[in-house]
Amino acid sequence: MITSTVENYVKQIYLQQQENPADLLPMGKLATAMNVVPGTATAMVKALADSGLVDYEPRGGIRLTHGGEQLALHVLRRHRILESFLVEILGLDWSEVHEEAETLEHAVSDKVLERMDHLMNRPQYDPHGDPIPTAKGQISHIRLMPLSDMAPGTSAQVARVADQDAAFLRFAEKNGLLPGVKFSLISSDxxxxxxxxxxxxxxxxxxxxxxxxxxLVRKKTG
Ligand SMILES: [Zn+2]
Incomplete structure (x- = not known):
């Protein structure tokens, strides 16, 4: 049975894997991300392997199977549509919607999600700039660079704010650093x-x- 715990693990494995797509995800890293002791993560991963959602090499680490990845993308789709809905339609602040979506993503039905998506004209990105997977489990992979890697004199557009921490999001919003905003880097010290x-x-x-x-920014190409 797919419980919310299973969904949370699969989603977290997917997000962690994105950081180093070529490598297996070490168990220790997953345990840290899930905020559990390694023994708990290992027991859960074994159950996920039995369900065919992950491949697990005891000394190497974890990788999602195709089925696991599809489940992760469905959970992310629910999460990101919910965040968009909470901000755009219900008017919540973007710094507070992540926590709400963490709960609702396990409860929302496909039917309600479809209506929300339709009502918003099928947004491609959530309020933080993260891509929303399609209902068929496709997601755009655009290479973004951190603002910290930009050279002085160059211009770019804010694409994503890669932190769900409410205080950081409020800081970004207060300073107008929202996805879509264009700027130039003046100096780097x-x-x-x-x-x-x-x-x-x-x-x-x-x-x-x-x-x-x-x-995270997208370099300006004219
Ligand atoms: Zn979120």
Whole structure:
């Protein structure tokens, strides 16, 4: 049976795998991400392997099977449509919708989800800029770069804010660093670990290195 625990594991394995797609996911890393002790994660992964959702090599690590990946993409689809719905239709703040979606993603029916998706004209990205998988389990893989890797004098567009932490999201919103916003990098000071950017409205913002790593951008191509 697919419980919410199974869905959460499969989703987390998928997200962790995206960071190093070529490698098996180490059990320790999964346990940390799930906030459980390694023994708990191992027992769960064995059950997932028995259900055909993951391949598990005791010394190497974990990888989702095709079936596991499809399940993960369905959970992500529910999560990201719910986040979009909560922000766009219900008017919740984007810093608070992740937690709500974590609960609702296990409860929403396909029928309700389909109506939400339809009502919003089938958005491709959620409010944080993450791509929404299609109902057929397809997802766009656009290579993004962290703002911290940009060279001074170059321009880009905010594509994703890669942190679901409410305080960080409020910081990003307060400074206008929302997906779609265009800016130029004015200076990058490695000694001070800070970058300064200028938005289109001429406002300048200085970000610390940590914050700049969490803002993912798409390079401007004209
Ligand atoms: Zn979320």
């Amino acid at each position: 490695s000694q001070a670990d800070a970058v300064t950017i200028r938005l289109r409205n001429k406002q300048t913002i200085t970000l610390g290195g940590k914050a700049a790593e969490k803002i």
